[in-house]
Amino acid sequence: xxxxxxxxxxxxxxxxxxxxxxxxxxxxxxxxxxxxxxxxxxxxxxxxxxxxxxxxxxxxxxxxxxxxxxxxxxxxxxxxxxxxxxxxxxxxxxxxxxxxxxxxxxxxxxxxxxxxxxxxxxxxxxxxxxxxxxxxxxxxxxxxxxxxxxxxxxxxxxxxxxxxxxxxxxxxxxxxxxxxxxxxxxxxxxxxxxxxxxxxxxxxxxxxxxxxxxxxxxxxxxxxxxxxxxxxxxxxxxxxxxxxxxxxxxxxxxxxxxxxxxxxxxxxxxxxxxxxxxxxxxxxxxxxxxxxxxxxxxxxxxxxxxxxxxxxxxxxxxxxxxxxxxxxxxxxxxxxxxxxxxxxxxxxxxxxxxxxxxxxxxxxxxxxxxxxxxxxxxxxxxxxxxxxxxxxxxxxxxxxxxxxxxxxxxxxxxxxxxxxxxxxxxxxxxxxxxxxxxxxxxxxxxxxxxxxxxxxxxxxxxxxxxxxxxxxxxxxxxxxxxxxxxxxxxxxxxxxxxxxxxxxxxxxxxxxxxxxxxxxxxxxxxxxxxxxxxxxxxxxxxxxxxxxxxxxxxxxxxxxxxxxxxxxxxxxxxxxxxxxxxxxxxxxxxxxxxxxxxxxxxxxxxxxxxxxxxxxxxxxxxxxxxxxxxxxxxxxxxxxxxxxxxxxxxxxxxxxxxxxxxxxxxxxxxxxxxxxxxxxxxxxxxxxxxxxxxxxxxxxxxxxxxxxxxxxxxxxxxxxxxxxxxxxxxxxxxxxxxxxxxxxxxxxxxxxxxxxxxxxxxxxxxxxxxxxxxxxxxxxxxxxxxxxxxxxxxxxxxxxxxxxxxxxxxxxxxxxxxxxxxxxxxxxxxxxxxxxxxxxxxxxxxxxxxxxxxxxxxxxxxxxxxxxxxx
Numbered sequence: 001x002x003x004x005x006x007x008x009x010x011x012x013x014x015x016x017x018x019x020x021x022x023x024x025x026x027x028x029x030x031x032x033x034x035x036x037x038x039x040x041x042x043x044x045x046x047x048x049x050x051x052x053x054x055x056x057x058x059x060x061x062x063x064x065x066x067x068x069x070x071x072x073x074x075x076x077x078x079x080x081x082x083x084x085x086x087x088x089x090x091x092x093x094x095x096x097x098x099x100x101x102x103x104x105x106x107x108x109x110x111x112x113x114x115x116x117x118x119x120x121x122x123x124x125x126x127x128x129x130x131x132x133x134x135x136x137x138x139x140x141x142x143x144x145x146x147x148x149x150x151x152x153x154x155x156x157x158x159x160x161x162x163x164x165x166x167x168x169x170x171x172x173x174x175x176x177x178x179x180x181x182x183x184x185x186x187x188x189x190x191x192x193x194x195x196x197x198x199x200x201x202x203x204x205x206x207x208x209x210x211x212x213x214x215x216x217x218x219x220x221x222x223x224x225x226x227x228x229x230x231x232x233x234x235x236x237x238x239x240x241x242x243x244x245x246x247x248x249x250x251x252x253x254x255x256x257x258x259x260x261x262x263x264x265x266x267x268x269x270x271x272x273x274x275x276x277x278x279x280x281x282x283x284x285x286x287x288x289x290x291x292x293x294x295x296x297x298x299x300x301x302x303x304x305x306x307x308x309x310x311x312x313x314x315x316x317x318x319x320x321x322x323x324x325x326x327x328x329x330x331x332x333x334x335x336x337x338x339x340x341x342x343x344x345x346x347x348x349x350x351x352x353x354x355x356x357x358x359x360x361x362x363x364x365x366x367x368x369x370x371x372x373x374x375x376x377x378x379x380x381x382x383x384x385x386x387x388x389x390x391x392x393x394x395x396x397x398x399x400x401x402x403x404x405x406x407x408x409x410x411x412x413x414x415x416x417x418x419x420x421x422x423x424x425x426x427x428x429x430x431x432x433x434x435x436x437x438x439x440x441x442x443x444x445x446x447x448x449x450x451x452x453x454x455x456x457x458x459x460x461x462x463x464x465x466x467x468x469x470x471x472x473x474x475x476x477x478x479x480x481x482x483x484x485x486x487x488x489x490x491x492x493x494x495x496x497x498x499x500x501x502x503x504x505x506x507x508x509x510x511x512x513x514x515x516x517x518x519x520x521x522x523x524x525x526x527x528x529x530x531x532x533x534x535x536x537x538x539x540x541x542x543x544x545x546x547x548x549x550x551x552x553x554x555x556x557x558x559x560x561x562x563x564x565x566x567x568x569x570x571x572x573x574x575x576x577x578x579x580x581x582x583x584x585x586x587x588x589x590x591x592x593x594x595x596x597x598x599x600x601x602x603x604x605x606x607x608x609x610x611x612x613x614x615x616x617x618x619x620x621x622x623x624x625x626x627x628x629x630x631x632x633x634x635x636x637x638x639x640x641x642x643x644x645x646x647x648x649x650x651x652x653x654x655x656x657x658x659x660x661x662x663x664x665x666x667x668x669x670x671x672x673x674x675x676x677x678x679x680x681x682x683x684x685x686x687x688x689x690x691x692x693x694x695x696x697x698x699x700x701x702x703x704x705x706x707x708x709x710x711x712x713x714x715x716x717x718x719x720x721x722x723x724x725x726x727x728x729x730x731x732x733x734x735x736x737x738x739x740x741x742x743x744x745x746x747x748x749x750x751x752x753x754x755x756x757x758x759x760x761x762x763x764x765x766x767x768x769x770x771x772x773x774x775x776x777x778x779x780x781x782x783x784x785x786x787x788x789x790x791x792x793x794x795x796x797x798x799x800x801x802x803x804x805x806x807x808x809x810x811x812x813x814x815x816x817x818x819x820x821x822x823x824x825x826x827x828x829x830x831x832x833x834x835x836x837x838x839x840x841x842x843x844x845x846x847x848x849x850x851x852x853x854x855x856x857x858x859x860x861x862x863x864x865x866x867x868x869x870x871x
Contacts, residue, residue: 005056013065027648035652042654044668049651049661074773075343082224083346085199089131089154090330096156098323102316107308109163111192116156126194129153133201133326136191136208137318139301145189146211147298147307150319152326159315164189168304190216197222203278203325204229206353210581215356217579218621218799220787225353228328229276230587235335236284236740237590239754242270242747270751273741282324285331290324291317340592342734348769349586351776352594355790357580357618358799370561370611377558377610384551391545470527470543472514477527477541484513484523515695533608561611577621582790590739590754591761593793600792625805626789628797629812631767633659633670638763639681642732654716676712683756686713729759733766764794771796778811786811 039046063070096116106112106121113124133152138144149160164186190213193200202208205227214221238246274284282290294317301307307314340346470477514524514532524532527541533556535541536549543549588595598614605613620626631637640656647653651660655677662668679688689709694700700708727745729738740746742755768791775796779786785801786808800808 003054003056005054010062010067012062031647031652032649035647035649038652039654039657044654044657046657071344071770071773072342074777075345075347078347078773078776079343079350082199082350083343085130086226086333089199090333092154095152095154095323095326098157098319102312105159105312105315105319107161107166107169107311109161109166111158111160114157114159124158126192127151127153127158128194129155130197131199131201132193133322133329134193134205134208135202135318135322135325136211137298137314138211139298139304139307141300141302142304143186144210145186146191147304148315148318149191149208149211150315150322152319152322157319159319160191162189165304165307169308193223195222199224199226201226201228201325201329203227203281203321203328204585206581206583206585209353210583215354215581218358218624218787220354223354224350226329226333226350227353227586228281228325228332229278230349230585231329231332231336232281232285233276233585233590234587234592234739235332235339236273238270238273238275238741239590239751239758241751241754242273242741246270246273246275270741270747272743272746273739278321278324278328281328281332285328286324288324290320338737339739340734340736342736344769344773345734345736345766347776348765348772349592351772351788352584352586352791355582355584355788357582357599357790358621358624359578359580359617360619360621361576361578363578363617366614366617373610374558374561377554378562381551381554381558388545388551470541472527472535472541474542515691557608557610560609580618587765589761590742591758592736592765593761594791599790620799623802624799625802625808626797627786627800627805627808627812628789628795630792630795633674634764634767634794635681635760636670636674636677638760638767680713680717681756681760683753686710689713729755731759731763731766733763734769736762736766738762768794768796775811779808782807782811784808784811 036046063073099114099119104114104119108121108123111124111126113122113127114120115122131154134149135151136146136149139147145162145164146160147162147165151158151160191211192213195214200209200223202225205225209215209225214223274280277292279290279292282288294314297306297310297314337346514527527535532541533552536552582596582599584594584596584600586594594600602615603612605616618626636655637659640653640659641650643653644650644656651657658668659670662670675692676689679692686706686709689712690702690705693705693708694702697705727743729742730736738755738758742751742758772788772791775788775798778784784804784807786798786804789797789799791797796812798808798812
């Protein structure tokens with residue numbers, strides 16, 4: 001805890017004069033007695049707590065009576081100029097009209113401005129205006145570089161055509177055969193938006209940002225990116241619990257024959273929410289049906305020819321998306337400001353929209369090496385599968401006897417005998433083999449054309465029984481259409497599965513589902529993945545063929561790169577240095593957590609995962625260093641503070657004590673029983689605990705695991721007698737409200753786990769936004785040359801100039817120390833958890849706000865882009 005001296009400065013309004021743990025009102029002695037009894041019950045000896053030295057460090061005064069007022073003022077300082085520009089744009093009565101005739105768009109290289117009165121085109125270097133709605137189109141099969149783009153400002157429409165497309169059109173129309181080889185787009189075909197301050201709005205706008213020239217610079221561009229997809233998710237997004245129900249109803253609606261049936265089905269869908277795509281948002285906010293089939297032309301294009309041939313309609317499609325995005329923004333942004341009213345929430349998500357990752361000349365070599373190794377592995381796996389398929393056929397069919405029988409029935413003696421010809425006869429000869437082997441019997445022996453473009457079998461197929469004679473604990477591994485892979489369902493007489501497996505059921509077999517991390521109710525989609533690697537290693541999952549184990553090992557080794565390689569994004573730069581702009585949705589979940597498929601999920605390098613060392617290839621360019629830190633077990637800390645608030649003291653509960661004073665030696669640290677602790681705070685119940693116990697001890701019976709889980713929850717959570725569902729759930733720090741889809745009036749008591757999860761994770765996002773604002777204030781105040789690199793949930797990384805790298809470490813530490821204070825203060829706990837001598841370095845961030853130089857443009861953005869320093 002903070003020393004008494006520091007506590008008085010950080011919480012000047014608290015009534016305490018001597019204790020750093022006292023609150024504004026005296027703590028209830030009865031609550032303290034309950035707390036001590038609770039801690040003693042868990043054998044937590046409060047007399048052996050570690051005390052920190054009483055540090056005296058004079059601090060500048062707060063900018064207001066409390067630190068909450070301090071952050072309110074910081075948020076307003078950074079957010080208000082940008083919010084004023086948005087409010088002015090929203091106050092306009094409408095947009096410049098979009099021409100109905102697709103022929104309006106001209107195939108001119110670069111930007112063209114179309115006059116809002118007569119539609120006359122004028123070449124311009126980039127769109128002009130403080131607020132721009134923007135959309136980019138690419139041809140993924142050709143490259144990630146842009147093909148065309150449109151933009152809408154408050155005064156005009158703009159269209160951009162890639163110089164590559166012009167060159168490709170010229171080469172296609174040329175009579176010279178040497179000119180017919182179409183060029184490929186490259187870094188020179190990025191889109192310029194200009195050096196001026198700008199707010200850019202788009203749907204999944206990080207994808208569009210990756211195509212903008214000025215973003216590939218060491219110096220942050222004077223541009224704020226706002227994502228309508230993220231704004232939608234934070235206000236009306238759908239939780240993972242709701243999505244299956246929503247998707248099910250959508251399927252029913254498509255099949256419903258009458259309007260009455262559709263109305264009845266719609267009543268079952270989660271209300272006040274929809275999907276994240278632009279078409280879904282257009283329907284939800286605007287009530288219009290957006291035609292998206294035209295997009296297939298970009299997705300399928302393998303050359304410039306189809307784009308050139310249908311240029312006008314494709315450009316009109318792009319412009320229609322821009323207009324729809326602008327109209328969706330007009331609806332969703334005011335809702336977002338109501339849901340997240342604190343200016344820090346706006347500043348935090350806006351700052352995250354400009355993340356970047358510098359790489360050096362080793363990056364393309366790393367990509368090439370991983371791609372080459374994966375290709376070799378996939379080829380080897382497919383060879384194994386072909387060989388194993390032949391072995392499987394040979395287990396059942398005597399080929400020579402089947403061929404003889406086939407010839408006798410009129411087969412062509414001069415051609416190789418197709419499997420479809422002699423297979424039926426072979427099966428007749430070896431029915432005894434099928435009837436004695438459940439694994440073989442569950443295969444479909446009907447010959448059908450297999451659509452493959454090269455020699456081999458598609459190994460990434462959940463219904464493909466990859467490895468013959470595969471067994472689980474010695475029992476045949478089989479696949480059920482309903483319950484997927486397994487080796488416990490009670491078959492209902494007459495069901496499809498009963499009919500398929502009836503003779504095995506009659507022989508005493510029963511279907512047991514493979515274990516799943518989400519519990520017994522979940523189905524194992526594919527046992528030949530990373531999740532089941534441990535079972536292959538310990539012999540639980542086996543195959544009689546050594547090739548099967550080799551194929552699985554290769555598959556596991558290559559799986560990470562196969563699933564991530566396409567998500568590494570666009571790279572632009574000079575010969576030795578480059579920059580990646582991650583495709584990050586800054587509020588990609590209903591808890592407002594960022595979502596990105598590679599960089600936010602990359603774990604530490606592992607020997608058995610090709611490409612898992614991807615993070616080590618993010619390196620600072622010469623003259624710069626990377627500085628950052630993370631919060632240890634942030635969600636556990638948040639939950640412990642909420643529990644401790646019931647007593648008015650930090651460390652009053654067992655979870656709070658573990659966070660504050662837990663030690664590994666006594667088994668009371670944050671990382672002891674971490675999986676169960678996290679499960680409890682996220683609302684997971686006994687079913688999850690039962691599944692987890694059985695997952696880690698496969699010999700534990702269901703009855704024993706259920707008993708242990710029940711005992712665990714009775715002791716650590718107690719017995720639930722009733723549940724109070726708040727009508728207006730908000731985070732305690734920044735006051736963000738739960739999305740409409742999870743409001744009590746819209747979902748009742750359903751989806752409770754999602755609501756609990758929202759409280760914890762959304763509070764964590766509040767702390768991240770506070771941390772970003774605190775860091776920006778320190779950087780500005782102390783004139784540190786630093787730029788936000790990336791945030792990873794509870795981690796934050798900056799690129800700092802070498803001259804400032806040591807000064808840059810201190811703001812990171814100070815910001816991490818200060819940003820949790822508002823949480824305790826909002827819950828009436830006037831203290832700050834600290835470990836070791838970290839409490840000595842609190843809050844130089846509290847320097848007077850008047851020390852910040854007032855920039856000419858929005859405070860959300862840094863100095864003007866210096867293209868001479870582009871990476």
